[in-house]
Structure formats: C-alpha cells, structure tokens
Amino acid sequence: MTSAKQGQQQFCFFSLRASLLFLAILTLASFTYLSLKYSTPPPPQVSNLSVAPGSVKAAAEEDDGEEAASDTHHSPRVFKLNYEEMEKNFKVYIYPDGDPKTFYQTPRKLTGKYASEGYFFQNIRESRFRTQNPDLAHLFFIPISCHKMRGKGTSYENMTIIVQNYVEGLISKYPYWNRTLGADHFFVTCHDVGVRATEGLEFLVKNSIRAVCSPSYDVGFIPHKDVALPQVLQPFALPAGGNDIENRTTLGFWAGHRNSKIRVILARVWENDTELDISNNRISRATGHLVYQKRFYRSKFCICPGGSQVNSARIADSIHYGCIPVILSDYYDLPFNDILDWNKFAVVLKEKDVYQLKQILKNISYEVFVGLHNNLVKVQKHFQWNSPPIRYDAFHMVMYDLWLRHHTIKY
Numbered sequence: 229m230t231s232a233k234q235g236q237q238q239f240c241f242f243s244l245r246a247s248l249l250f251l252a253i254l255t256l257a258s259f260t261y262l263s264l265k266y267s268t269p270p271p272p273q274v275s276n277l278s279v280a281p282g283s284v285k286a287a288a289e290e291d292d293g294e295e296a297a298s299d300t301h302h303s304p305r306v307f308k309l310n311y312e313e314m315e316k317n318f319k320v321y322i323y324p325d326g327d328p329k330t331f332y333q334t335p336r337k338l339t340g341k342y343a344s345e346g347y348f349f350q351n352i353r354e355s356r357f358r359t360q361n362p363d364l365a366h367l368f369f370i371p372i373s374c375h376k377m378r379g380k381g382t383s384y385e386n387m388t389i390i391v392q393n394y395v396e397g398l399i400s401k402y403p404y405w406n407r408t409l410g411a412d413h414f415f416v417t418c419h420d421v422g423v424r425a426t427e428g429l430e431f432l433v434k435n436s437i438r439a440v441c442s443p444s445y446d447v448g449f450i451p452h453k454d455v456a457l458p459q460v461l462q463p464f465a466l467p468a469g470g471n472d473i474e475n476r477t478t479l480g481f482w483a484g485h486r487n488s489k490i491r492v493i494l495a496r497v498w499e500n501d502t503e504l505d506i507s508n509n510r511i512s513r514a515t516g517h518l519v520y521q522k523r524f525y526r527s528k529f530c531i532c533p534g535g536s537q538v539n540s541a542r543i544a545d546s547i548h549y550g551c552i553p554v555i556l557s558d559y560y561d562l563p564f565n566d567i568l569d570w571n572k573f574a575v576v577l578k579e580k581d582v583y584q585l586k587q588i589l590k591n592i593s594y595e596v597f598v599g600l601h602n603n604l605v606k607v608q609k610h611f612q613w614n615s616p617p618i619r620y621d622a623f624h625m626v627m628y629d630l631w632l633r634h635h636t637i638k639y
C-alpha cells in the first residue's frame with residue numbers, strides 16, 4: 229500500500245470518526261435540550277397573565293409558512309424541526325385482526341361528542357403514517373373501538389372481556405407485544421368507559437400509551453406516557469369565529485347542566501350577575517336557532533368547568549368560536565399541553581378560583597385580552613378534525629404527541 233493511499237485512508241477514518249463524534253454530541257445535546265424542555269414543571273396558575281403587548285405584534289408579523297413556529301408553542305423551533313421529521317419518518321403498524329363490522333378497525337361515526345375517536349380511526353388509515361410492515365413500525369396501534377361497542381349496547385363488563393380477549397389474542401399471535409410488554413403499543417378511546425374497559429390488562433394500563441379524552445390525574449392518567457385527546461363535538465354548527473373583538477361585549481359566558489360540584493358552585497355564585505352571563509340550565513332549542521352557539525361569538529371569555537368528566541367539548545367549542553376558554557378544573561392535563569402553551573390563548577384556573585372569577589377576568593387588560601384572542605385564532609386549526617387529515621390539525625397533533633412518546637421506547 230502506498231503511503232499516499234494510506235494517508236487518504238487514515239484521513240477518511242479520522243473524518244468518519246470525527247463526524248460520528250459530532251453526531252453523538254449533537255444527539256446528546258438535542259436530547260438534553262428536549263428533556264430540559266419537557267421536564268420543566270407546569271406553569272403555576274395564572275393570576276397575572278403574561279402576554280406582553282409586544283408579543284402580539286411580533287406574532288402578527290409572522291408569515292403563514294412559519295405558522296408552526298408561533299409563540300403559542302413552548303419551543304417553536306424544536307416543534308418545527310421535530311414535526312417535519314415526524315412527517316417524514318413516523319410509521320405505525322395497525323394490527324389487522326378484528327372484523328370492521330363489529331368493534332374493530334373503522335370508526336363508529338365522525339359526529340357527536342366522541343367524534344375524536346372516530347376521526348382517529350379514520351385518519352390513521354388515510355394517512356402516510358400507516359405501514360403494512362411491522363418491522364418498520366415505531367408504534368403499534370390496537371384498533372379496538374369502545375365507542376363502537378357502546379353503540380351496540382355492550383355492557384361494561386362485556387367490554388372488559390372483549391378487550392382482554394382481543395389483546396391477549398394479539399399477544400399470543402404476534403411477537404411485538406412481548407418485546408416491550410406493550411410499551412410501544414397504543415390505543416385510542418374518547419368515551420371514558422373505554423378507559424375502564426381496558427383496565428383488565430395490567431400492562432395495557434401500565435406500559436401502553438393511552439390516548440384518551442378524559443386525561444384526569446385522579447383516574448390514572450400518566451402525563452409523560454399517555455396522550456390527551458382533545459374532545460371536539462363535530463361538526464361545528466357555525467363557522468369559526470375570530471378577529472371580531474368589537475362584537476364581544478359579554479365578559480363571560482356559560483350555560484349547561486349542573487352535573488358536577490364545580491358547575492353547581494359556578495351557577496350558585498354567578499347566576500344573577502349582570503356582567504357574567506351564567507345560566508344554570510342548558511339553553512333550550514325552543515329559545516331560537518343556535519342561540520347557544522351564537523353566545524360564543526358575543527363573549528370575550530367562555531367558562532369551561534368540568535362536568536361528569538374533567539374534560540368537556542366546550543373547550544374546543546370556545547376555541548372554534550373565538551371565545552377565550554377559561555379552564556376551571558383541578559387535575560386536568562390539557563390536550564397538547566406539552567406542545568402548546570395554554571397560558572397564551574386560555575385562562576387556566578383552579579376550581580377554588582370560581583369565587584373570584586369575575587375579578588380575575590376583569591383584571592385582564594384589554595391588550596392582554598387582544599393578545600389571547602389573536603393567539604386563539606392561531607391554534608384553532610390544532611383543535612379541528614378533518615378527513616382526510618391536514619397538516620397541524622388535531623390528528624397530526626395527536627400523532628406528534630405519540631411521536632414524542634416513542635422517543636422513550638425503542639425496540
């Protein structure tokens with residue numbers, strides 16, 4: 229071997245080693261950055277809102293292509309890069325077992341309070357994320373729909389048995405579950421009965437990713453493992469609101485059933501208030517066509533107390549109609565909490581704040597309100613389902629959350 233050739237080889241070797249080292253450092257650095265980002269504790273409850281008037285202007289100047297990197301995100305740059313990587317690479321294997329005519333594979337329907345579940349079942353099959361090759365998959369989807377079981381009137385006890393039999397069937401038939409005891413598997417359920425129906429399998433609860441509409445800590449939601457599915461009542465009765473501040477003359481609005489402690493208190497404390505429009509009853513259809521929805525267009529803030537579940541379709545309604553949601557719940561992991569900074573487009577309160585509700589809302593300056601409203605318009609697309617799915621919509625945000633979770637498990 230000539231020395232020139234040797235030198236060249238050595239050079240190649242060194243530059244290869246150098247680039248490997250560089251890559252390793254880069255990976256380490258980005259993971260440190262990510263873990264620092266995601267391990268920061270959630271911001272304390274808002275008593276003073278921190279939308280600087282300046283940031284409103286900066287946000288308005290962003291061009292559409294850069295929308296993803298808006299200031300409504302915790303780390304816009306990381307989101308943008310990681311989102312693009314997800315779109316390119318993320319692959320999910322859907323187990324093919326189960327008759328689509330019974331409880332499996334396809335959605336029950338794409339309408340109503342639990343539409344998010346139906347859309348996910350529909351969207352994943354229409355999307356680029358699906359792979360037929362399990363060896364290429366980052367995650368495995370267990371396509372059993374508790375909403376379909378409910379539609380067929382299955383009892384809760386029977387649901388539990390059906391889920392158990394189905395998953396145990398997959399465990400014995402395929403090698404994938406046993407490799408991680410289900411840690412790279414996920415299921416999706418919007419109705420809270422689905423959360424209970426899956427409790428028969430220890431590792432489905434402990435290891436698998438649960439994408440659920442009722443992400444309450446007191447029913448076992450694990451924020452860094454599970455995914456909060458936004459609850460969106462579809463279709464929306466009226467078009468999206470926004471950029472219509474001059475029409476928003478009511479300070480705060482809520483009308484609904486008193487089916488939780490916090491709602492009872494809300495109604496009792498504020499029902500006769502002249503500035504807060506609080507009705508302790510649902511607005512009846514007899515009052516007029518879509519009167520309930522139209523109130524969202526005329527209000528600055530829409531109060532979203534938890535009902536029988538901590539979640540409520542009212543949050544997505546408020547976002548859609550351009551009315552700033554006021555979250556009034558304890559133990560609620562808000563959808564996309566780890567991606568979006570809710571304090572930039574919502575008012576996040578604890579239940580005990582209900583007694584100061586009016587003063588808290590009145591304390592929010594006009595500039596801060598306008599900032600919240602403009603940011604709200606920017607996040608509307610994240611809380612909207614589509615078929616086929618479109619970039620940055622609810623489906624893609626859920627996929628992004630799954631993509632983040634998959635970084636922690638690799639087979």
Ligand SMILES: *[C@@H]1O[C@H](CO)[C@@H](O)[C@H](O)[C@H]1NC(C)=O
Binds near residue numbers: 275276
């Ligand atoms: C909130 O802001 C007001 C007025 O700007 C200030 O007086 C008060 O100390 C602040 N409260 C907190 C908890 O930061």
Ligand SMILES: *[C@@H]1O[C@H](CO)[C@@H](O)[C@H](O)[C@H]1NC(C)=O
Binds near residue numbers: 381382383386
């Ligand atoms: C539950 O399962 C049993 C046994 O398969 C069946 O006889 C019964 O009708 C089911 N009940 C409901 C409500 O699904």
Ligand SMILES: *[C@@H]1O[C@H](CO)[C@@H](O)[C@H](O)[C@H]1NC(C)=O
Binds near residue numbers: 401403
């Ligand atoms: C996975 O493990 C379970 C429990 O040990 C076993 O019954 C099952 O057969 C295994 N699955 C496969 C595909 O080997």
Ligand SMILES: *[C@@H]1O[C@H](CO)[C@@H](O)[C@H](O)[C@H]1NC(C)=O
Binds near residue numbers: 471472
């Ligand atoms: C305000 O309300 C009026 C009457 O309902 C409507 O015609 C108008 O378009 C609204 N303005 C905006 C900016 O949405």
Ligand SMILES: *[C@@H]1O[C@H](CO)[C@@H](O)[C@H](O)[C@H]1NC(C)=O
Binds near residue numbers: 496497498499500
């Ligand atoms: C609101 O007004 C109604 C009718 O006047 C009255 O019965 C009720 O006690 C009032 N509620 C509160 C909290 O003051």
Ligand SMILES: *[C@@H]1O[C@H](CO)[C@@H](O)[C@H](O)[C@H]1NC(C)=O
Binds near residue numbers: 275584587588591
């Ligand atoms: C509202 O603002 C005033 C004056 O800054 C402050 O004294 C009061 O504590 C605030 N109230 C609430 C409920 O935040």
